[in-house]
Amino acid sequence: MTYAEQTGLEKVDMDFYRSSFVSGASNANRLRVQYFLRRDDGRLFADIWFGPEAAGPPDFAHGGALAAILDEAMGVMGWFNHYPVVTVNISIDYKSLMPLGHEAGLECWIERVDGRKVYTRGEIRNRDGELITSGQGIFVTLPMESLGKHRQAVSEFYGF
Amino acid sequence: MTYAEQTGLEKVDMDFYRSSFVSGASNANRLRVQYFLRRDDGRLFADIWFGPEAAGPPDFAHGGALAAILDEAMGVMGWFNHYPVVTVNISIDYKSLMPLGHEAGLECWIERVDGRKVYTRGEIRNRDGELITSGQGIFVTLPMESLGKHRQAVSEFYGF
Numbered sequence: 001m002t003y004a005e006q007t008g009l010e011k012v013d014m015d016f017y018r019s020s021f022v023s024g025a026s027n028a029n030r031l032r033v034q035y036f037l038r039r040d041d042g043r044l045f046a047d048i049w050f051g052p053e054a055a056g057p058p059d060f061a062h063g064g065a066l067a068a069i070l071d072e073a074m075g076v077m078g079w080f081n082h083y084p085v086v087t088v089n090i091s092i093d094y095k096s097l098m099p100l101g102h103e104a105g106l107e108c109w110i111e112r113v114d115g116r117k118v119y120t121r122g123e124i125r126n127r128d129g130e131l132i133t134s135g136q137g138i139f140v141t142l143p144m145e146s147l148g149k150h151r152q153a154v155s156e157f158y159g160f
Numbered sequence: 161m162t163y164a165e166q167t168g169l170e171k172v173d174m175d176f177y178r179s180s181f182v183s184g185a186s187n188a189n190r191l192r193v194q195y196f197l198r199r200d201d202g203r204l205f206a207d208i209w210f211g212p213e214a215a216g217p218p219d220f221a222h223g224g225a226l227a228a229i230l231d232e233a234m235g236v237m238g239w240f241n242h243y244p245v246v247t248v249n250i251s252i253d254y255k256s257l258m259p260l261g262h263e264a265g266l267e268c269w270i271e272r273v274d275g276r277k278v279y280t281r282g283e284i285r286n287r288d289g290e291l292i293t294s295g296q297g298i299f300v301t302l303p304m305e306s307l308g309k310h311r312q313a314v315s316e317f318y319g320f
Binding site: 019020021022024030052053054055056057058061062063064065067068069070071072075086087088089090091092093094097150 | 179180181182184190212213214215216217218221222223224225227228229230231232235246247248249250251252253254257310
């Protein structure tokens with residue numbers, strides 16, 4: 001079952017990320033990413049399709065693509081939880097290969113917050129529930145002033 | 161100075177990576193990556209250009225792009241050193257933001273080999289030498305038989 005088919009999840013407007021390396025619109029043959037937010041607990045989910053231009057080992061997704069998706073999703077989740085963050089460190093563990101041309105699901109959550117630091121975790125699983133890749137992130141919150149001209153758009157989108 | 165301008169470095173034929181998520185030819189507005197090998201000590205270098213489709217924060221490179229490049233370069237270096245590897249873990253530390261439309265340099269090296277595990281490190285620096293991102297990788301060597309139909313092409317390219 002895809003996250004799009006599940007209840008209690010709010011579809012995120014991906015047009016906000018149109019210039020993103022990971023989820024930009026021009027990535028149609030590479031990655032297709034759709035985020036979903038669960039407002040209840042602030043978890044972020046994603047349906048992901050790995051296209052022929054996301055190759056690492058022949059016929060399988062690039063480890064760097066999996067890392068990039070986890071980095072972005074864990075960061076986006078931070079923003080939806082009203083932590084305007086940038087990445088300090090990600091650690092990515094590779095468990096199984098992800099075949100190209102198939103869909104996977106991502107789920108991520110905040111483990112703890114310590115001052116300006118936000119500690120996150122995320123997992124990418126195939127449609128059989130098998131763990132493909134797991135990740136841990138350490139993010140740091142920025143002062144809202146550092147957003148400059150982007151502050152209003154960000155405030156409207158993330159609601160803070 | 162770019163690595164292309166330095167002596168003692170052998171330019172890697174990037175056509176071998178044409179379907180890669182990171183260094184494929186269709187990435188012209190996203191990433192442009194050229195690897196160089198130093199046969200003396202097996203270190204791998206890269207000139208990288210970050211295009212407008214590599215965005216993370218507005219006007220800056222996506223952390224996931226930096227992670228993906230380090231993952232690929234550290235793995236490719238393993239193969240050139242005759243370790244046919246896949247990634248087990250990468251840990252990426254973000255130090256400074258990398259502006260889009262600019263070039264950076266990557267250098268990576270093998271720290272140690274322990275049985276089937278290959279431990280690597282890599283750094284991406286801007287043209288002023290400032291550290292943008294550093295990474296550590298843990299890779300595991302595969303039996304050559306697992307390469308199947310790709311074994312001959314790989315053997316010819318990497319010379320083993």
